[in-house]
Amino acid sequence: MTDGPSRRKFRREGEERRRQDLIEATLDCVAERGLQGATVRAIALRAGVTAGLIRHYFPGKEELLQAAYAAIVGRMTEQAKAALAMEGAGPRRRLAAFVAANLGPPVVDARVFSLWAGFIGRASSDPALATAHREGYLGFRDEVEALVGEVLRAEGRAAGKAELRRHAIAINAIIDGLWIEGCLAGDIFEPGELVEIAIATVEALLGLNLREEEKT
Amino acid sequence: MTDGPSRRKFRREGEERRRQDLIEATLDCVAERGLQGATVRAIALRAGVTAGLIRHYFPGKEELLQAAYAAIVGRMTEQAKAALAMEGAGPRRRLAAFVAANLGPPVVDARVFSLWAGFIGRASSDPALATAHREGYLGFRDEVEALVGEVLRAEGRAAGKAELRRHAIAINAIIDGLWIEGCLAGDIFEPGELVEIAIATVEALLGLNLREEEKT
DNA sequence: GGGGTTGTTATGCAAGTGTATAAATAGCTC
DNA sequence: GAGCTATTTATACACTTGCATAACAACCCC
Numbered sequence: 001m002t003d004g005p006s007r008r009k010f011r012r013e014g015e016e017r018r019r020q021d022l023i024e025a026t027l028d029c030v031a032e033r034g035l036q037g038a039t040v041r042a043i044a045l046r047a048g049v050t051a052g053l054i055r056h057y058f059p060g061k062e063e064l065l066q067a068a069y070a071a072i073v074g075r076m077t078e079q080a081k082a083a084l085a086m087e088g089a090g091p092r093r094r095l096a097a098f099v100a101a102n103l104g105p106p107v108v109d110a111r112v113f114s115l116w117a118g119f120i121g122r123a124s125s126d127p128a129l130a131t132a133h134r135e136g137y138l139g140f141r142d143e144v145e146a147l148v149g150e151v152l153r154a155e156g157r158a159a160g161k162a163e164l165r166r167h168a169i170a171i172n173a174i175i176d177g178l179w180i181e182g183c184l185a186g187d188i189f190e191p192g193e194l195v196e197i198a199i200a201t202v203e204a205l206l207g208l209n210l211r212e213e214e215k216t
Numbered sequence: 217m218t219d220g221p222s223r224r225k226f227r228r229e230g231e232e233r234r235r236q237d238l239i240e241a242t243l244d245c246v247a248e249r250g251l252q253g254a255t256v257r258a259i260a261l262r263a264g265v266t267a268g269l270i271r272h273y274f275p276g277k278e279e280l281l282q283a284a285y286a287a288i289v290g291r292m293t294e295q296a297k298a299a300l301a302m303e304g305a306g307p308r309r310r311l312a313a314f315v316a317a318n319l320g321p322p323v324v325d326a327r328v329f330s331l332w333a334g335f336i337g338r339a340s341s342d343p344a345l346a347t348a349h350r351e352g353y354l355g356f357r358d359e360v361e362a363l364v365g366e367v368l369r370a371e372g373r374a375a376g377k378a379e380l381r382r383h384a385i386a387i388n389a390i391i392d393g394l395w396i397e398g399c400l401a402g403d404i405f406e407p408g409e410l411v412e413i414a415i416a417t418v419e420a421l422l423g424l425n426l427r428e429e430e431k432t
Numbered sequence: 433g434g435g436g437t438t439g440t441t442a443t444g445c446a447a448g449t450g451t452a453t454a455a456a457t458a459g460c461t462c
Numbered sequence: 463g464a465g466c467t468a469t470t471t472a473t474a475c476a477c478t479t480g481c482a483t484a485a486c487a488a489c490c491c492c
Contacts, residue, residue, distance in 0.1 A: 031341070034338040035337060113337075114341070118333075118334075121334045122251075124247055124326040125247070125330070169410075170417045173396075173414075174386065174393060178385070178386075181353065185346075185349070198386075200386070201389075205417055205420045205421070
């Protein structure tokens with residue numbers, strides 16, 4: 001009748017599966033309790049394992065957080081890249097698709113934003129993180145710049161380097177700004193409103209219509 | 217010769233002065249080590265006092281952080297309000313001044329950003345914080361909307377409610393987006409470049425020139 | 433200049449953190 | 463089914479955190 005030292009039952013999962021589960025659990029914790037609330041114990045509980053297991057798959061908590069961050073950044077850029085790769089579509093439609101991709105799910109998401117804010121908030125104090133952001137930002141901006149260049153070229157309009165740079169910075173800012181609001185208070189906007197506003201602003205900025213296809 | 221129990225020398229400061237010092241120390245800590253690094257001990261050390269004193273001026277650490285956040289938000293809106301209050305200037309110049317005020321020092325500042333990110337990152341998990349942001353955002357946007365309304369009215373252009381709303385959202389996003397980049401990587405922009413880009417984008421959006429005064 | 437007020441220090445504590453380590457057991461191979 | 467391997471659990475440790483408390487001393491008042 002004496003219940004012996006009952007040890008918890010468990011199942012062995014594949015390595016990749018466990019890593020993914022832990023990353024997902026981390027994202028959930030960050031979303032629900034903020035970065036501070038993402039402790040190893042909370043993450044493990046959410047993943048259905050015990051805390052020690054984290055160290056079996058990651059060198060430390062920091063690496064798990066970085067993996068989670070990388071996972072989210074990956075998902076976001078994946079969307080954007082898909083829009084860029086739209087073969088067969090003209091530059092204008094590709095630009096519009098790119099903007100739209102960055103302002104819809106899964107990019108616009110409170111969970112994503114929490115993690116982003118948590119990480120980026122330390123960029124001022126963490127040089128490595130600051131560099132990472134800068135490279136990511138410049139890479140993103142370069143893509144926008146190239147895209148705008150294509151659009152204008154297709155339009156037969158000369159575009160100076162400085163002008164292109166300014167346009168890319170502005171478009172990037174519009175996307176970022178709307179992204180933030182969508183993440184933080186998506187419910188005060190109509191569905192698709194952010195995308196529409198972004199595209200309309202880009203249209204005004206470039207002085208052309210992105211919705212109708214260019215004449216061949 | 218036995219050095220007795222040497223107790224630290226100290227000076228009694230005025231209440232308001234101490235509070236301000238503690239708040240400033242908090243901002244410094246957040247800037248240098250991130251929100252996580254802003255512990256009561258680190259803050260006290262920076263302020264030149266011992267940790268216990270914090271609890272003499274604030275109910276707890278949380279309240280100190282909120283005071284620091286409020287202080288920074290206050291400084292930011294102060295700048296913006298000053299631009300709005302420019303009497304004698306036409307709507308267009310006031311709008312330009314408003315945009316510029318939000319994209320120059322002391323609003324664009326890494327320290328400010330760290331604190332902002334730290335707080336806003338918890339907005340998803342903290343309903344009170346989410347509400348605070350929403351109200352601040354909507355208040356800000358209302359001001360932009362009113363300003364844009366004035367500008368267009370002075371231009372003799374009719375502006376529908378929906379159009380006004382979209383413009384305000386867009387302008388707000390531009391300011392936010394550029395603000396972030398200025399805070400995070402101000403050194404990759406020319407001085408005044410962000411302001412110029414913002415104003416140029418707003419000009420394109422509204423289809424008018426903000427730099428030259430309106431004809432009376 | 434002596435006393436009282438209270439701003440300030442010093443010390444300690446309970447809770448929570450990430451991490452290290454050893455024991456246990458699930459699932460594979462033969 | 464026995465034996466191995468390494469995934470997983472359980473436990474403990476060193477450290478930090480915010481907070482409580484009591485002793486102390488700087489400043490004000492008379």
